Amino acid sequence: MKFFSPVFLVFITALFVSGCMNGSYGEANTSSDIPRKLVIMHTTDTHSKYFPFWMEPNMFDRDMGLSSSYAPCWDLDYSGGGSFCSGAYDADKKLFKVWNGSVYAYMTEGEMEAAGVESEDLDRNGVCDFQDCQRCWDVNRNNVCDPDEDVDGVYGCSTADCDMRLNVEKVRYCWSRVGGFKEDAPVETHECEKRFDITKDNLCGFNDCIMMWDRNHNFVCDYPWNGLEQTWNDADGNPILDEIGRNEARSKSEDVNKDGYCNLNDYKPGLVDSGGVARVATVMNDIRARHQNSSVLYFDTGDTFQGAPQFNLFRGQVEMEALRKLGVTAMVIGNHEFDNGTKGLVDAYTQFGGFPLLAANYFFNAENNRGLQNQTRPYLILTRAGMKIGVIGIANDSSLNSIYKVGGSLGFNAVDPIDTAKKYVKMLRNQVDVVVLLSHQGLDGDYELAEEVPGVDLILGGHHHVVLDPAKVVKGPDGRDVLIIHSGVNFKVVGELEIIVHNGKITWHHYQTHPIDNKIEENGEMTNLLQRYWEGLQYAQDLQAHIARASATLLRNDPAGGDSVLGNMITDAMTIHEMSKSQCAVTNSMGIRADIPAGFITREKLYEVFPFENTLVTMYMSGREFKDMFDFIARRSASRGCKTQVQVSGIHVEMDCSPAQDLVDKYGSYALTKELRIGKSVIIENYKLVQPYVIFKMATNDYIADGGSGFYMLDLNTTKLDTSVSLRDAVAEFMSAVGVIDPATYNTGEKRIIMRN
């Protein structure tokens, strides 16, 4: 038989080998000349904010992204920032001006309704502006500025009128609309016109102002907290005992502060109910459904730990479990992943994570990396949509607080990110169609990676808490367009990037952010996963307990870059606490992480202000040590826009961010302390140290006392005493004793810190 001939066998073998070869190599090669689409979901710096939180929609913050629903607030249809004023009213034509994608069309109100278009020009003045946002002044909701709605009588009806109604100190304005100005007189029912008694309680009271707590405007207190049963009540006042009911109640309860009632204390003026990983799950499921015929990846770029009480209590368990549930494809390590040490990360990750954890630029020490080396990898190669995708992790190296102390005290040394990226990109470039860097280097670091590392297509970044929307396009050293995206902070947004890859390059992209707020339904499965943690938190922390009340907002930053109201109060508390009584106090500004809005201050809020588990430390410091420390602070502040990097008590200091060249030469520092006084003692006068040997007792926190954030001079001090008293608890104790915190007490006009630029 010819079949048995050697020629035939060679032929068969050749066919076989050729078949194998096609199987091995065909995928990467054939994919490049066909346009392929990838969808990448991106989150970063989620900082343990896995439960919804109240957020101030600060118009100057960039971490919501420029296309978010909060900038500007009247952009009801998310048409993209302030691009289009949908349905501006043309008074001459008596018609609404509606953009149909190519031209403006004029419509009647009925036509708009039929087309499903909502006018964003609520007050019909021809433009979409801030007055259209909430119109809280429009008490009777007739879209007209009635005379008695212009509470301040200054600019017509405006948000200023809302603020006044909501401002506890100015409550008389609300009541006095009926009976004239009766500042201290009690308001009687007979003075109350029916239409002002919105709550139908026969009183014109503060709750009638706008009932902001009544989210669905049904005049009912939905799901009040039942303290005795430790659960919520249904509409008939009965406790809800089954899990599904509890989940629903938790998401819909209007009794936000869980005091058993719905009232204005549940409404936080100007704040937005934001974030929440259960809402994130819904958005991600929607994205996956929309792109069901494309490949959808999800990358997180680090700092998933630290920033909410759940991390202090559960030590990373919630974050890892929820990220796995979200289906994260890979995550790069951020600096806050080490806030419980290497072991803390490894424990949480190995028990509850398990998804790919990337860090190409960590060089591990065999002995003490606690197994992290085995859990991380420098890169991944994924095969999706007929393409190979190389994903390299460039973890954080600039903010690892304890690395300086002993080389590799975390069990590894971070090596140069640029060199690392060059090495791995060179290795992968010819094997894959797309090279993606997951980076926690910050915006500037990402620019450098894009400009210096050849062969990169896409950088997903984090660390700086900003949104880059639209995606930044930077020319790489090989002429390749490199896309950079950052997707905010705290799960305030989810980024969605669509890319088309053709012939080994990204030829088309579209990036958008999805704001996460209470307009989004919570995903039931994720809510169930979080339920036990939520209940554990409530039980362990009593988070809604009122510590004190702020008569006005306590700001953590000073517009002039010097001492702040909140910083002054905190450092005052440090100097007078029984365990840390001192002549002065210094704490790092970045350790104070949130402002405190006017109203009741809850324990939960204090966790936002102090997310870190810091303790009070005392030490004795000489005049020379103070000079070393404040010259360092001046340099650090100079590099950050001449904003002070510390807050102080018992100290008056002037720092010069750009001293004259002769002073720089003389003192060997590009930024200097100009004046320093502790109590009445002058330590530095006109840049000169005049009392090097005088000694003062100083209170500080254990983080900078151990040399964190570059305070090495404090680490060398041998008189340190760690009181083990939590900084958060000390401040809570102080606030509780004061009762009502008035910012004026801590902003007396005489600045403690003056910054000179």
Added chain:
Amino acid sequence: MKKFIFLFILLFLASCTKIVGDKPEYPAVAGFVVSFADGENIGSEENRLPKESKYSFHITIKAIDANGDETENYNGKAMIKTRFSTLSSASLVEITDGVAENVVVEMSRALGTDDILVQGLTGESIEQGGKKVRIEDGVYGVSPKLYFPMPTVTEIQENHNGSAKSGFESIYNRRNFTVISADGSDAAHSLIVVAVVEGGFYLTDLGSPAFGSLYLYTHSTPYVDDGESYQSLAAGTILDGFNGSIFEFFGFTEMSFPTFLPRRDKDGRIVVHPELIPLAFDISSLLDNGEDEQLEAREASLVVVENVTVMDFDETEQSYLDYGQFPVQTDNGGIIMAATSSTVPTFNPVENKGKKLTSMKGVLKQHRSSRPSTWILVPRDENDIVKQDK
């Protein structure tokens, strides 16, 4: 021996099966080739298309299989999308037997570099957030790049929709651009940094007195790399070009997260000419008369108000606490907000209530929700505030 042959055939088939099995998600049609009609001018990086209000192109869409060969095996609708420009023609196209020929694509608001995406549709849709969303079938194609003209600062700042007051409907919103100077060259000699502030800087195109200035938001204090170290960007620096995304930030036009190229001399040093910074334009009368459109023309540029009084204001208001803004008033009643806290921290607005200033100079910002004026003056340093008793 028969068994041996049988085994070989089995092995061969197995290897073939692997080829197919590796690509289960590949549709029979793997992509589209999108091409322009022969001779159609689509511009180039060096030679961009002339400025037009609307452009019309003719494209051909051809389906290809996984080997890159044309195939007739595609029938259905596809969607046409542009990246930045507005699509003025039909967005749905019917593809028959793998081809749609001579499809007219009209694009308006076209600036910068763009392209055309064609994505196949399954014909199904799902409802999300009250809207019907069409489901893509996983077949895509992108046209070659189209090179439209780049804008000047003036074109970005000017409002093209007749509502200069709001400045909100700029066609440049949320777009990435390299900006060129008024003389039309990419390597502009006339773009000069007029002020540097924490988080950004202001520049002026010296060739365009009106609508010729722009704020560039850099997130942190802007710096330049001089080759050996980083140094602060200085007022008076000449830029050869810059690139970023345009955004209307509450009425204030800015370029966010820019990359910029300072001009260097033959020794590589950065060229700084503070003497070229234009003189401040007096806006006192514009404020007096509420000339918002003319003020818009001066947005982000260096301006001055003369003979103004620091008005009484509530220092517990958030605008002062958070942003250091306070109102000043001209003798004729015009009001503008001033913000001195970050640039002139030694000026205490509370202590100066009721006091008269001979002049206040600075860059002009706008914020739509600011009250009592939406216009904000930011002095650059102490020299920009001249007190009357000085």
